[in-house]
Each structure stands twice: as structure tokens, then as C-alpha cells.
Amino acid sequence: MKHMTRKATRHVNQNEGLIFEKSSAGKAAWKLPPLDVPEVDAGKLLGAAERKDLGNMPEVSEIEIIRHFTRLSTWNYAIDLGMYPLGSCTMKYNPRVNEAVARVEGIANGHPYQPEKISQGALRIIKTLSDNLTEITGMDAITLQPAAGAHGEMTGLLMVRAFHQSKGNARKKILIPDSAHGTNPATAAMVNYAVENLKSDARGMVDLPSLAAQMNEDVAALMLTNPNTLGVFEQQIHEIAAILHAKGGLLYMDGANMNALVGKVRPGDFGVDVMHLNLHKTFSTPHGGGGPGSGPVAVKRQLEPFLPAPVVITKGDGTLGFEYDRPHSVGRVRAFYGNFGMFVRALAYIQANGPDGLRQTTEDAVLNANYIRKGLEGTYDLPYSTPSMHEVVFSDKVQAKKGVRTMDIAKRLIDYGFHPYTTAFPLIVPGALMIEPTESESKEEMELFIEAMKSIAEEVEEDPQMVLDAPHSTRVSRLDETAAARKPVLRWKPGA
Amino acid sequence: MKHMTRKATRHVNQNEGLIFEKSSAGKAAWKLPPLDVPEVDAGKLLGAAERKDLGNMPEVSEIEIIRHFTRLSTWNYAIDLGMYPLGSCTMKYNPRVNEAVARVEGIANGHPYQPEKISQGALRIIKTLSDNLTEITGMDAITLQPAAGAHGEMTGLLMVRAFHQSKGNARKKILIPDSAHGTNPATAAMVNYAVENLKSDARGMVDLPSLAAQMNEDVAALMLTNPNTLGVFEQQIHEIAAILHAKGGLLYMDGANMNALVGKVRPGDFGVDVMHLNLHKTFSTPHGGGGPGSGPVAVKRQLEPFLPAPVVITKGDGTLGFEYDRPHSVGRVRAFYGNFGMFVRALAYIQANGPDGLRQTTEDAVLNANYIRKGLEGTYDLPYSTPSMHEVVFSDKVQAKKGVRTMDIAKRLIDYGFHPYTTAFPLIVPGALMIEPTESESKEEMELFIEAMKSIAEEVEEDPQMVLDAPHSTRVSRLDETAAARKPVLRWKPGA
Amino acid sequence: MRYLPKSPADREAMLKAIGLRSVDDLFTPIPAEYRLTRDLNVPRQMSEPEIVDFFRQRSRENGDGYTSFLGAGAYFHYRPVIIDSLISRGEFLTAYTPYQAEISQGTLQSIFEFQSMICELTGMEVANASMYDGSTAAAEAVMMAVRLTGRRSVVVARTLHPEYREVLATYATHQGMPLSIANYGDDGRLSLGELEKSITPETACVLVQSPNFFGIVEDVEAIAAVAHKYGAMLVVSIAEAVSLGIVEPPRSADIIAMEAQSFGVPLGFGGPYCGVIATREKNVRQMPGRLVGQTVDKQGKRGFVLTLATREQHIRREKATSNICTNQALVALMVNIFMTVYGKVGLKELARQNLAKAAYAVAQFAKHGKVPFAGSPRFNEFVVQTSEDPYAINSRLLGHKMVGGLPLKKFYPELGNAALWCCTELTPRSAIDTAVGLVAESERSVRSAKEEVEEVTR
């Protein structure tokens, strides 16, 4: 490895087995207070339903648990360690004050069914966040019930369907650009819509003629991501909306990329009828290794009657409450009110930023993406030269000639101390390198990234095999995914 | 490196510069609320005393700070990562509930001068811990004021001096065994006592004849660590006390090794007149990279009048309060009342254990030390065959023949995923390996340690140079301490 | 803004490098007429202490300090301190989905352990990495059964959590999945007779919850027998995970849809929680959600990866088993740590305390009021019938800083003044006694009022 990196090195790291391998009968990390009511005979109370044995559940002590998970954690990369430029994922800084306020007693321990009289704090948080998000999106109403983006998509399409039904024709199809994220078509299918692909033009935007041609009274809506997954803003958004609306269709916006727009432009102002947000992207709630998320859906007035129940309202006496009587509602998409803990964090994020901070955040996010684009142009193939917003998508075309693909470059990037970008998405770019730095990266960190990417490009020329064998610095490397899928081992078994 | 280890491997690790190297004018991680009183002109208020410039203090953002310290932290070894067998340091598990309760609002934010009326919670904690510690040590009274062990030693010797003064002769000397920790002689000097060394016998215990010979009316006290720093219990403790008391001397016990005794035997019962405890050892308060500690001093009735002021008392109305009027007190050794936050943690530890848990803890600590002794006997030289309590001390005699010393073995141990033992202490063992596993190590972890130590012994035979060059797995290796001391660079300077 | 790691000079230099004059040049792709020329109307930038104060204030308005007898799908159990100590480590908290296995083994191994423990506890063979919550897990489990059986209609026990039923209805509407509701009998359990009436050869699955919404353990074996007789699958929803410590898991179920909130997840006013689906190995390829599998790396070292991704939306798009992408990973980690802390013996003892508290409360309530379905086996919830409207009683309880049981009228009008009460290991006996006392008082006053009336009418 000729090029060594300024960004990272290697250090001693603890091995750790499965927790089951540390278990031994009689070890315990738990202790219960003395029981203040009479002991009971479970056999008597439960009869045949009494459980006698808990199988191979582990028995370990507290320090072993602390060490187990602390050791495991050191095997992870994280935003707290460095740049995490996963395109479309908006891996931004997760402020710690958000974690602190989410753990304040009355907020962490509120029961979803406690009387509204003693739930005004939670209701106020829901109301305030709802108001802020409708202002930010330029929409009229919102539901915070969906648990993630995909869940929001489903909720949004259910409302689209309900809207058309109320007009007498539920319609059959959803148009989805070929650049769209997999959840879009998957969601359309769940709501029992047929998916019709819409091709992109040479600039990576919706091809207007095709849209005009494909649009008709069978089309319920277009699911558009804007900026789209190429990081490109749909400049003819106005015409797109016009074409849809002319035929009674609705414009659904996948808001996964709102980090490019907050404070600079509002979807509600450019013709969007319904959209979802990802609080775990744009609004800094932590990804936590895959979740939890929160996918609020904001709509224009005409769709408000169809919002899931309940919705928070201000009652006659000025207090807040839940309204359940929503005759036109699409119904519940989740028990209770959604991922409330994420609302708390998102609101704290908005408060910490204010209008000026939110705008600056968006500007920095776009600035960072363009800085990287500038730095790597020429080194990596840029399939679409259209201006980038918050992310930039390259392809491995140049490196592929040496047999090195985007995933190989990604793996080598790990040796340089970075988390890889998003690979092989969007599908319209063969061998895509989808890079989203977010606003959270310093100039220094991005220069190290650019340096690393350039260095890898050189390595591809000089020693492609070394790149193909990467990563070289990790405790494990190139795990066998084929074997994993062929004979799945999905759980530990004794003596396995 | 023929022998590779089951315990550890290497993994990619982030580099990180000094915080000053990340500073840039205009970055900020702070924000103050709007000022609710009139702005002021500092020049007017402070005149010449107004400060205009804060020199090279850094300017960075919050995420850079999170990353800076998170990256730095990954360069540390810690109890949470694995066995930390530093002899004499008692690196045991630091329970997380202790950290939680220390942060409960009224406990974390109590002001030392707030009226006693609204300080009953803190006073109750001090009182309860004091009672528990006197019971555990078998002493009559205690002060929690000292900030660490050495501070406790000073406080104890001040009381010894005050006691003798009250008898008309302050005396001149303190006897200290050659096996003692450096703080013992250093403390004696601070209290202006002459230090007289006391030699150990062939079994590593106080040499009774020498003690008898050296003991006289000039000797104020013997500072004894029991078990001593060889991990050996002074079996003739009774005779030792008798010899001292016969000549009016006092027996001071350095309680650093109380982890070998709690719940099994009480110093107060075997003749100790005054002793200190290290809450940051025996009672699980975290070491935090070097502190804070807490060094309570427990005494027999005859020394009680000399305790530092104030002491906590129960007042007529049953509430608790501070008594400042202590005519015979040695005076204050610290502002306020000591490291209160450590009292909270130590009390929580005692509550979590209870009498049975404390006893079991001691038994496990001694069991672990003897398991290691058994495992390494024969491989490493055991200078004293006397039974071990909570720690065992080997020497590098065998390995030294190959030019490999205790520090080299220690460095190699790092490659095996362990923190080294204590090296080159106690002084009576040339090339000492002082190993204290504590009760917090599982059988599995200790077997890995024994395996590692044996493997290193083999490596010393096969390839001593490789051991001399260790560690091989760390981001930096064998830092130049001589250069550091010759031309000290003790602070960052711009352009340095 | 304090989260942004850039100085004005940095921004200048970067714009220059890109070849732009001003930040606005970055936004030219956005049609000018849409660009926002004003500040957003959101609160001004707040300092950290102001933010903390804001939420402390909200907390005070939110039932802080009340003793609650509420359960009904969200349970108040003790959360060992180490859960938050560990999940707060940035390496877990700020990592994304473990797509890059080499630098995600921490998350991957912990999910593998989570899947394994869920299997141990449910008696199933495979479990996924998590679903949004118990309600969506139940709905997805039903759709999974529909795919597996090739049938479309579904029978749902009326003793299933009413909000779970609503969610299923929403999911089912446009899937052309006819739902029929089977009622409960006098014992508060799904009536087998009703079940027989609703089930047909077109039934894909029967969905039942156990312990059910009344806290009663359903006769899963008998229900399974009926379902399987018709070639339908049995989907069992478990809302109170702690019950698994002492209640036999529904081993005869084909799919289990669980809400694991009880395992170390804060009530948090309803979320985030942790759904999970477990089933038999043969059904795994129709399972929604992420799965972690064990494998080896190029040196043969054991490691873990996301697997069977061909079920998922990012590969199969409209043909995927579900659209779920982001799940509840960090919450699943809380659950994982909780299960590890209590383990084989602790979970049983914890469940036993819950059982004992509820049994004690039932005995006390029974002395003064009616406790329907008394004969049926139950875990830590039970129904109490009062003569007075439970809302009235509850508002009196509020005065004692207590939250009474959930009035059932809204979901089960036929039950009149019944309310659903819950006791966990955290419910002090004294609180139970106080609550029982207030209910007893209410009964007495109603009775004497009645007597007066009788007096008069006599």
C-alpha cells in the first residue's frame, strides 16, 4: 500500500464472542426489589399456560454486558468518528442536547393513554413541531404518525387514493421515475397501485414529453424525489405539476432530500400536494444503526380530511387534545401517535437552529457537495453534468476498465478512515458513487476525503488487485454474503 | 509474531490533531441566551483590569468537539474494554448506576454553602457513608474530607502528630517498610516527619526484630500497608501493633489494599489506630484517567478530637448539621467537605452489594489473584512464596537473562489486548510484575491473560527482540520519554 | 450556528475553489420565483439552556410524578441504567444501517443476538431485526400469511388491541383482504364457536393476541387447532413481552408478531417502540424486514452480514415483501440489552413479580367491585367493573397523583363501566391499596345513593 493515509491508522482492538458463549448458570446482572405483595403460585394462576423453561437465554453479569457491548461498539464506524457520506441518507451531526431532553422524566415516561389533562406537555411538543414542519414545507396540514419514510410514503399514497376515491375514481397507477428509491415502487404496490416507470432525460431530470405522454386519468400521482437521487433539482417542477394537475393527478414528493431545500425553497410553493419528511435525515434524529426514524406526511388543504386519526387540535378551553372523529380519515397507520421520541429531538434541532441556522445549514450542505464534486471531477466519471444540490453522483466507468467497481472503491475507502458513499444507486447510473457530505463536514475533513478518493484512483491504476482485496485495515474483510444467503444462519444455537 | 492472540486484533482507527489545529476564527460551539439585563461597558466597570484578548484559545464547532474527544477516547484502554490488572490500583468495575445517581439534580447541583435546612439530603449521604465505612473498617470515627489516598495519609499523619503533641511530645520519626508506596514517605516528609526505613523479612513481611530494634519514643507511627504491596497479609500484625503500642507509637494503615479484607476482617479489630481508604479503589468510584479520588481517614476513639473540621453531627432536633467548633482539630485539609460526588458513588456501591455482596467481592478478588498465581507459577519467578491475598507479585528474573525486562513484557502484553500490570514496584522486588485482577474478572478473561503471559514467556525464549520492540499493534509505540524530559514541551504554541 | 464546522473564511475559500461568487449561485437551479426571500417563521435560534428549560417545562405538564395503572399495549417496567449508558455510545447511536459489514460488525452481531434471543423466548426458528411496532408487525405478519397461503381473507379476534385492529384495517383495505372479527366469550377469551363461524377455506390466517387486550392468556392451542383444521395460519400478537417470562409462548403459532417495548424501552408517549416478527424457518423468504446472518470473512473468521436482501425493497422494488427500510434498530438494541441483563432466570422472576402484583390487586378489587373474566388465566392486566363511570373515578384518582385504569367503553361499549388496569413490578402495594380504596368508596356511595332512592320509592 504505497499511499498511506493522513486520516487513519490501525490500533489494537478487542475480540468478543457471542453473549451466549459467556453464559454460565448462576451469573446474573439483575436484582429485583423485595416483593411487597404475597408470593403467588404461577401454576395455580396460569395452569397449562405456565412457562417452565426459558431455553438458552444467557446468564451473565453486569460488567460482562458492559464489556460485550462496548467491545462490539468499537467495531462500528459512526458519524461521531468521521465523515459518513452515504448518499440519500443525510448522515449529519446528531446533537447531544436532543438526547438529553428526550430523557427528561415526564417526556420519557409519559403513557400514551394518560388523560389529556396531564398530557399537555407532549401535545404541545406535537403541535409545535407540526406547525414548524408545515411552515418549513409550505404545506397546510401534517400527520406525525408514520414511523419512517417508507411508512410516510404509504400514508401519503393512502391519502392520494382516498382523495381520488372521494372524487369517484381511485385511479390505477403511480408514475415513478427510474431514478427513484426502492421504497417508492414498493410502497405503491402495498397500496395496490400499479407502478409505471418514468424515464429521465439526458440531464437526469424527469423527461417532460414522456410524462405528458404517460399522464392520464388512470394516473393517481407522480412520486417525485426533489432534488432527485442524482442530487439534481427538477428545474421544470412547475411544468411537471401543471401536467399532473391538468389531468387531476397529484404530485407526491419524497422529502428524503429536504436537506437541500430547508429555508431556501418550500415544496408547497412549487406545486407539491403531499410529501413525507425523514426526521432521521433532515432533522438530525440519530440513525441508531438503522432506526428508529419518523416520517411525517404534510399535505395541502384538499387532502387534510384524509389524514390518519387522531390529529391534535386546540380545544375550546385553549388546551390541546386528540381528535378521533375524522370520518374521511384513511385510518390509523400505527398504534398511538408515532415515534414521539423523535419529535422531541427534531423540535430541539429546529430550536437550536432557528430560521437563520436552518438556512445556513442548507447552504453549507449544498456547498459541501459542490466542493467535493469540484475536487473529484476529472478523477471520477460524472454521468450528469447538471448542477448538484446536496449530493453528487459519480460512476466507476473509468475504474471499471481496470476491473475495479464502485463497491471495491468503497471498500478501499474504509482503509482511508471513511465510511463509504452509497454504492450502485440510483439505478440509472451504472456503478454509481453517490456522495452526500451534509453540512456537518468541515473543510478539513472533506479535503481528506477528496485526497483519499484521488489516491484510490491512482491505486486503481497502479495496483488494482490491492484495491480489489480491500479493506486491509479492518478486523474482518469481505464477508461471504453469498454463503450467508445460500445457507442462512439467522440465530445462535447451542453447540453451533 | 508466531503466537497470535485469541484476545485481540487490529482495526482501523481515526487520526486526530490537536484541537488548536482545528480552530478557525468564527467557528463556535456555544450560544448564550439573550441577556435579560442591560448590557455593560466592561472598560468602564473594570478599567485597566479589562481583558481584551484571550490569546490562542480555540474556535471550533460542536461536532468537531464530539469527534475530537470521541477519536481521542478510542486511543485509550479502559476497564470497560478488558482486564486492567494494575497491582495496587484495584481497577474494578465502575457501576453505571453510580454515575446516574451522582447526576440527580439536587445531588449534582447542591451548593456547599446552602443552608443546612435544605442540605439534609447531602448530609444524610455523608452520614450514612461514614457509618458504613467505620463499620467496614472497625474504627470509631471518620473524616471524608481528604481528596485522595495521599491526602488521607497527610490528614492521618497530622492527627498522629496532634495526638502525640497532646501527650507532650510530637515525636520525630515515621517507620515505613521498604515495600511501601511512594506516597507514604512523601507524606511523612510533608508533615515534617523523618522517614526511617523498615526492612522486610524473607517472607516479605515486616521484620519483627528490626521493628523491635527501631521502635522507640521518637517514633510517632508505623505506616503499614496490609495486605502489603506484595499482596501478603502481615500475619504478625498483632505483634507489630503490640510493639508499637508498648512504646506509645501508633499503627497507621494504608488502606489501599482493603479490597482484600472488606467483610472478612476489620483493621480496627487487629490493632490499627488510624487508616485511610481509597474510595476510587475499594469502593468502585471511577479512576477517570487519574482521578478524582477520595481518601477518607478512619480513626480510633482516642484520635477523634483531632479530626479535620467540620464534622457531621446529629443535632438536637434530629436533623443533621456541620460542627465547626473542634478545638483540637488538625484543621481543614480542603475547602468545603471533600469529593462529595465520590461519596455518592461509594454509597451506591455499598448498597448494591450489601454485607453478602461485599464479602463475596473480597473472596472473588483473592480467588482471582491466586488463580493467576497458580497459572503463572513456574513460568515467571515468584520472589516470595508467602500466600497471596488480592494480588501477586512476580519478577522478571527468568526473562532478564534474555535481556527482556518487566516493562518489555508489559509492552508486549498490550499486543495481546491487555493493560499491563504494575511494573517495577514494589522496590524490594527487582523487575517486579505486580498483578491485581480484582473480583471483576471472569474466569475466561483470566485464562486469556494467563495464556498471553505464557505465550510471551515463550516469545522471550524464541525471539526476544520482537518482545523488546513491542507493542506492535498500537497506533504509536515506545514513545521517547528521555527526549520528553530533556527538552520538555508542555504546551501547544502557534506554529509549533 | 454552533453545529456547523465552518468559519466565514472556510466558506469563502470553498466558494472560490468551486468558482462561484456567492452562496446564491449554488441555488440557481431552483427557479427564482420559488426561492424563499424571507426567514422561515420558526422560533429564533435558542441556546442550549433555553432548549433544556423548554422541555423541562413540557415535562412538568406531562404527568411527571404520577403513579399509573395504565397498560393496554404500553407498559411501565424498570429500565436498567446500563441500557442508556450503552446505546448512548456514538458508535451505536450515530451509525447507519450496517450495509458495510467490515465497519458495522458491532451493530450486526448485536442484531444477530437479538434475533437469537427473540427465537429463544418465542419458541420460533427465525426472527427479524425489527419492525416499526407491534401494530404494524401484526399487519405485516397477516400480509405475510396471505402471501404464504395464497388466500386473502383474515379472521381477527376482537380481543386484539383495538388500535392494532384499526391499523390492520388500514393496511388491508386496498389489499382486497376481507377481515372478519370474531368475538370473545364470557371468559374474556376468543370464542371458539365464533371463530368456527368466521373461518372458511379461504381464510389465510387467524390473528389473535395473547395475553389479549383484557390481559387474559388465550387458549392458543385450541385456536391453532381450529385454524390449522381449515389450512389457515395462526398469527399471534404479543403486546406485553414480559409475559414471556412466565407464560408459555404460542409454540403452535405459524407467525408471531411482537411488541417488545416492555423490554427496556421507555413509554415515551407511545414511541419509538420495537416491533418484531418471528416464524418458522420455512417461511423466512416471505418475511418482511431486515435479517442478519452469520458467515465468514476471506480469512475464515466468523462475522455477520445483512442477508436475504432479495426480499427487500431496495432489490425487489414493487415485488418486495414489504416497503420497510429504516426500522427500529436502536430500540432493538435497548431490547437486546434488557434481555441480556435479565436473562434466563431474571426474566422469569420479573414476570413472577408482575403476576403477583396483578393477582394481589385483583383480589383487593374483587372485595369491593366486580372483576369480569375472573376465572381466566391472566398476566399483569385485568378488567374492573364499577357502578360509577370510570372517567369520574379516574379524575378523583388524579387528585391523588394517580392514573386509573383505561375505560373500555370507547372500544367495547357492551362492557359499560369496565376499565382495564395494569400492575407491574413498579406498582407499589400502597398505590394499589389507595386505588382500591377509592373505587370501594365510589361503590359504597353509589350503593347508598341507590338505597336512598329505594327508600323514597318505598
Add this chain to the structure above:
Amino acid sequence: MRYLPKSPADREAMLKAIGLRSVDDLFTPIPAEYRLTRDLNVPRQMSEPEIVDFFRQRSRENGDGYTSFLGAGAYFHYRPVIIDSLISRGEFLTAYTPYQAEISQGTLQSIFEFQSMICELTGMEVANASMYDGSTAAAEAVMMAVRLTGRRSVVVARTLHPEYREVLATYATHQGMPLSIANYGDDGRLSLGELEKSITPETACVLVQSPNFFGIVEDVEAIAAVAHKYGAMLVVSIAEAVSLGIVEPPRSADIIAMEAQSFGVPLGFGGPYCGVIATREKNVRQMPGRLVGQTVDKQGKRGFVLTLATREQHIRREKATSNICTNQALVALMVNIFMTVYGKVGLKELARQNLAKAAYAVAQFAKHGKVPFAGSPRFNEFVVQTSEDPYAINSRLLGHKMVGGLPLKKFYPELGNAALWCCTELTPRSAIDTAVGLVAESERSVRSAKEEVEEVTR
């Protein structure tokens, strides 16, 4: 016991391996007559929730929720959340003193940064890794001056924190270090005349605090001039670290002994806090406490180590500069993070807010009561003279959930009913107004009482 990672079987196997029959065999070295044959009389083993409840209860008895005007060496400033997020990482929390540099670089580099920032703020050339607290730091600084000058007597300003004076007295007694106290003048600052009277050619150092115990900035330059004229060193104690944001540091001091609690350390009823000593390079070899130095490893890579250890007890034993071993490392890390968060600009703004709050309070109090030493420059503390006993006033304030200023009688009898008040950025104007209102009331009632008396006597 839940912290112990052993099963009965483990213990059995280990004893067997060692060749022992029972655990008691391990304790045979202890003479039988001393071995404890009973349980210790300490509380029974408690569960985690019980422990948490115990301390929550203590918290409620400990002034939780009171607004306090207390300072006097312990200051209530806002602690940015990230301090605890970062110091709670096990890698910092559960590491020992960084003796093994290869696996302690995190601690070592952070201490190096701490030393550097303390130098930047104090204007000194070197700073150590921490001392126990401000009081012991002052005492050790004085002993350091004694070693450096070879003289033994010490002049202490009476405006030094009284408890610091007590601690110094304790340390000095047996060192044969005569202490003389120099009184303050009408301006509340050390009187130069008094100083001239006490200082002699045998004086090793003058010890003064600035801002002093009354919150007043001392004329350090003038004091330094006098001290240096006699060849004595000037040791300056700084108890309120935040003052360094806007008050010129005592650059003419030879040694600075600081209490850094104000920088992100909880009040914690008096500890743990963070003392630190800073001085000129030429004095470093007489400096107590640990020092971290920069160096290179065998590949020439920058790294950090503990250095100049020949000053310390573990090498020099009775000849060491101090007996200090364990210091306040983790607290120094809090301080380090706090200094990094506020940095060059934030510290100044923070200090400015403190200055403004105190100035406002002084102005308000001055309208109704006497504010002695009014003409002297002060930071965030000030003295208020009342006609009524301040203890009486304070007990009235307690009724409003407020803690009034510290009555000074105890330490300065000549000041009668004076009390020391403190305002920081966290003191709301409303609280100041309420407190001033109550003091004003007290003044009015005393006055009218006096008038009545005069009435009568007329």
C-alpha cells in the same frame, strides 16, 4: 452479586485448580481470631431501582429547585450537555493514570490540551495536569514558592477565601512556615500599606486572590511590585475561573493557583472540583503534580507522555515536590471540554453576561441597601450590607425558594450584617428583582421600627 462475573461452577473449578477445598482456605493467612464471623452491619443488598429511589429522595431534601445567590468559591454556571456525553465514555471514565502511553494517548493528549489552554488563559508558561482543588493548589503553590526562594515566611491577604486560608494554615503548621495575614482597605482590596508592614526580606511569597473573596479584582500589578521589591514571589489564587474571560490575568504573578470548577464542573455540594497550578517555565522542576509532555514515538510520530516524573513521589519518595498521586483527571477533562466549547470568543461573552448580571444586581441593591467597596472593580460577586441579620433575611428568601447571599459575620465579624452575593449567566433578572424587593422590605421595616423608637424617645 450482579457485578461479579462468576457462577458457582466457575468458583468451584478455580478453587480446584488452585488446589484448595474451600474459599476459607484463601484467608488462612489472616489470624483466625480476627476473621469476621458475622455479616457487616451495612444495608442489605439493594436493587437498582431502590438505589435510584434512595438518591432521588435525598435530592428532594437537598435544595432541588431553589434559585441561589451563592458563590464564594463554588459557582453555578451552565454545563454544556456534551461534557457529560463525552466524559461518560468508558474509555475516559474507566481508565487509570496514563502510565502506559501506547494505550493512553486519548487521556494524554487531552491533558496536554488542558495544560495549553490553562496557559493561554492565565498568561503563564506551564500548567500542571490538576491538583485536588483551589485550596490545596494554593497551599502547594506556597510550598513551591518556599522551595524556590529558600525562604519560609508567607504573607497572606485577608481577602483570600477564608477556607483557603484555613487549609494553608494546616499545611504550613508543621512546615515551620510562619504566616502573616495582611488586611484589606476601605476599597475591599488588600491594603498595600498592610502588605508593606507584613512583608520582610524573609518572605517567600505573598498569596492573594483575584477576584478576591469579596468579588473584587485586586491590584495585582501593585502587589507584585511590592512583593518583588522584597525578592518575594507573588502567588495568585483564582477561584472564579470564568472571570478570566474578561478580567486581565495576573501576568506579573510568579505562580497561579486556580480552582477551575466554574468551567463545567457541577457544584456537587463542594466536590470533586479541579485545582491547577501554572507558573513560569523556569519554576517547573519545583512544580507539584503530573505533567504531560509532547514527544515522538519510534517511527517519529507525535505522541504524549507523562514527564518530569523525577519531581514525583513514586520516584523521589520523601524528596518529592509533593505527595500527590491521584489527582482530578476526569474533572480536568470536563474543564477541558468546557474551555473548548466556549473558546476564544464564547468565554469572553460568557464573562460579559456575568459582569452585566452582577452590575445590574448591584445597582438594584444600591437603591435600597448599602453596597460596600462599591467603587472597586468587581466581577460577578458583591457584598451587600443590611440593617437586619442576613440569616433572618435568608430564611425569608427560602420561603420564595431562593437562597440569599452568604453572611460574612462568621469570617469577617467587623463586617456585621454584610453578605456575599453572586450572580451568574444563570441568574434570572426576575430572581434578582424578587431578592432585592425582599431586602428592601427588610430595610424599610427596620427603618420604621427605628423611627418608632425615636418617636417614643422624643
